[in-house]
Amino acid sequence: MKKRVLIITILSSLPLLIFQACGQNQIKKVESIKSNPMENKISKSGNPYYSRTSTENVIVSDAEWKKILPEDLYQVARKANTERAFTGTLWNSETKGTYYCAVCGNKLFRSNQKFVSSCGWPSFFEQENKSSIVFKDDNSYGMQRIEALCGRCDSHLGHLFDDGPEPTGKRYCMNAVSLEFDPDTK
Incomplete structure (x- = not known):
């Protein structure tokens, strides 16, 4: 009986362990996500602040x-919520292009700065330029993390961690819904 209780306890804790591995032991769900968050159907004509050149x-x-x-997007980008893991199509994409x-x-990242993490x-292991992303301490949920914010808006x-690959050793762990991807045309 004790073995059975132990096994049930371990199995029920597995999702929590997965999130802790990413430094996210308490994930806020964005309940309004009904479709793939990577579809980002932003009406650029309805957003006068959107520009890839400014x-x-x-x-x-x-x-x-x-x-x-x-x-x-509002809940993640403006309220610092976190989308559910593995819900975006870009987390493991190896398509060449630019992330905005x-x-x-x-402009935030190029695909050559991206790596597939679990x-x-x-x-990503590096941002496109030094001013594209800014950082601030995030001590929410009893954790000490570094929040990554768009340098323009x-x-x-997402967050920055020190467990990424060389050459930087950094892991920019981004919410897919906060990114817009434009594939290279070549």
Whole structure:
């Protein structure tokens, strides 16, 4: 009987162990995600702050972002929620291209900076340029982490960890819904 209880306890703890391996031991679910979050059907014509060429900082009220962004993106990017692991199509994609902030169009990563990790979120070892992503301490949920924010619009992208591959040893663990991917045409 004790063995059976132990096995049940271990099996019921398995999902929690998977999230702890990614430094995310308490994941906020975004309940509004009903379809694949990587579809990011952002109406760029409805978002006057979206630009792939501007580097000017975007300062917009929370109320304005709520009107412009799809609910799943708003909850992650503006409220720092975390999408469920393995729900986006980009976490293990090896397609060549460029990753942009889904909120403002800021260029964040190139595909040669990406690696496939087992955490269930797109992971990169280096950002595109030093100002594309900014960082702040995140002590939520009793953990000490480094939050990664878009350097242009201050949207939550994910977190930075020190368990990535060489040459940097960093792992930018990003929410797929916060990224927009544009494949290379060649």
